[in-house]
Amino acid sequence: MSINVYKGNIITSKSYDELKVIPNGYVVVKDGFIEEVSESLDERYVKEIVTDFGDRLIIPAFSDLHMHAPQYTQRGIGMDCLLFDWLNNYTFPQEANFKDNSYAKSVYAKLIRDFLRNGSFQLALFTTIHYDACDILYRMLEESGLYAYTGITNMDRNSTDYYMDDTDESLRKTEEFIINHRNSERVKPILIPRFAPTCTKKLMLGLGELAKKYDLGVHTHLVESKAEAAWAKELYPEYASDGEIYEKCGLLQGHGPKIFAHVIFPSETEERILKEYDGISVHCPDSTSNVTAGIMPASTMHEKGLKIALGSDVGGGHFLGMNHQIARTVQISKMKEFYEESYKRIKLANAFYMATVTGGSIFDRIGKIEKGYRFNALVVENMLDEEYKTSLEDALERFSYIGDDRNITDRYIDGIRIDPEEVYERIKG
């Protein structure tokens, strides 16, 4: 039995609306789980060595619930393009490169290093159609200690000739991946139909069978833009809306998480489905700005009882650091408020909750600095200036707005201190 005690300014969510702040508090970690969080150290632990982080913050690690792993190498470029040009000039040819295993290995090793650097320890990752590349990613994730849902990305129409599967091939690879990768504690398979317009009904039905057979969840794009929703409806005229395609084809019948990226224009059908299947909508504020899709009505959806997590959506988004996505969530909610008067802005505590608690909720006991949770945590510099030290809430806010990986000084997954550079050296092979 291993016990570790950490001291610092603990910040975690009390609720969606409120932060819980314990200045100079203690976290006792036993075998990777938090045993106690307190203002003063319980007598039982006074003989333990205390790692004192001084005025730094101890916060839960971030969950990035929508990210395209193969687009990492194209982050922050092609942003002037309209969506169609971006897909054809950058995304499709670039993703097609993952047929080359050495390309995949090289990109994915750096991506994992950078997730670790930036403190995103729980992930839901889109991939490509290539079995080997997906397998490489899976193994590297396993070796790194990160928590993730991933799998084979399915697309059997409306893509390009050089980067598409036929239906049977897509289903065969997906099942093979599931069989070979379903026994991990930390990296779990999930179904990833790219989005309805790139998947035939036959493929969707096949994925529905896999969802049932292996009790899996699904990760896809939902009502990402008005054009996408209209296109989906045109291709699936028998269904009332984008969301119903997944429901009626059986993709929501497993017990795994149902992760829907963007959800910018949810109809009543989508709202019903999100509620009924305990779906998580993933808000990706940078991406949604870059692709000019509109802004998810996140605060309205929250008030209706729907769950919202955050995603970097790299390469549609550019910043991997989820601290920036927290800040951008607040920023663009104000923009939505400016243009849509009845809309209620999102505050820092809300966005922090999305990136930690809700994002963490699809994993096992992750998302808070609280008794019973895994110690998946970040130690962050108190970035307030000496001349003007205000509150610890302000310190968290500053990190969200202008912090980067330099300001994360220590990283823990399951209570084990992680060094991103060491992991990188190990996994890059």
Place this chain on the structure above:
Amino acid sequence: MSINVYKGNIITSKSYDELKVIPNGYVVVKDGFIEEVSESLDERYVKEIVTDFGDRLIIPAFSDLHMHAPQYTQRGIGMDCLLFDWLNNYTFPQEANFKDNSYAKSVYAKLIRDFLRNGSFQLALFTTIHYDACDILYRMLEESGLYAYTGITNMDRNSTDYYMDDTDESLRKTEEFIINHRNSERVKPILIPRFAPTCTKKLMLGLGELAKKYDLGVHTHLVESKAEAAWAKELYPEYASDGEIYEKCGLLQGHGPKIFAHVIFPSETEERILKEYDGISVHCPDSTSNVTAGIMPASTMHEKGLKIALGSDVGGGHFLGMNHQIARTVQISKMKEFYEESYKRIKLANAFYMATVTGGSIFDRIGKIEKGYRFNALVVENMLDEEYKTSLEDALERFSYIGDDRNITDRYIDGIRIDPEEVYERIKG
């Protein structure tokens, strides 16, 4: 006579719409000015030592034409507040601290270090009402090598008791500052009425006289929000609009630059004034999002022949790095396009032009890597991934979206290599 030759991937503006890219080009710098920019090195210079920056980019340094120097220490905090709370809980009490010279010295030394780190070498800075603090800032700017317009900030009403001048005192200090600081080549005085609602007409008329007497420009906020414009009109019912206050009170009669921050709701009067007086409107995309003010119609204004530069507007904005303001200008222009269908989005080349050419235009021969210009330049890592090296334009775009001061490897002002840490050690005293 000193000659230096630099080799690298040169990127500068060809026009508002187009970048000029010279792969592996040469810049010959003589006595601080660019003598030649070429694809291959002219015979005259082949005996010179060439500093070879390899695949890095050589770009013009940035101009930040709207930044509140005393708000540096409150960047990225209080962003959940509505404007009034932000002013009263953070900004006014914090700015009032600048009555303490040691506070001013400490904050301003770090600010200057960080301008240098981030590559913003030409500045237009708001300050506080305190003569000594403004003098400290001026002297530090002078010592640092930065180019700037600054002065005493004027406000004689509608602020708080503890942070306001009376009219005569404000004018006296302003004139004293002008007299003592008008002989610099690089750091020049400018009039800084905070904005019309915090300045009485008597103050405005007094500043108008100073504009004439010392041939000065002005830097202020203009139609920053609908509420501000309405308030200004209420306080100055004899004038048609916010902009006319400055015109009719004589503030636009000097030859110095006329710098107007925000300009989100320009009326025909503002457009006329901006044209007639060669005014520069400063777009501050992060700030305008944070304070929920709306979005400057920058591309429409450009089409009408108006000049747009960029500003970080820290503390309303949070990122000092102008590369991020370039990216954010593109991002929020898409948001405006989404909500206002006839609006035309801004592209990277446009925003880069704003942050370099237009911003630099109020200084002497600054803003391009081109013969005759000062060599105020940044050397920036080519941040494209090895696995997927696309164009040099993409490299600039990636730096704009996700780069930071770490990626700026070399900095030149007037051809002299600047080390931010060395300058900081020197000026902090």
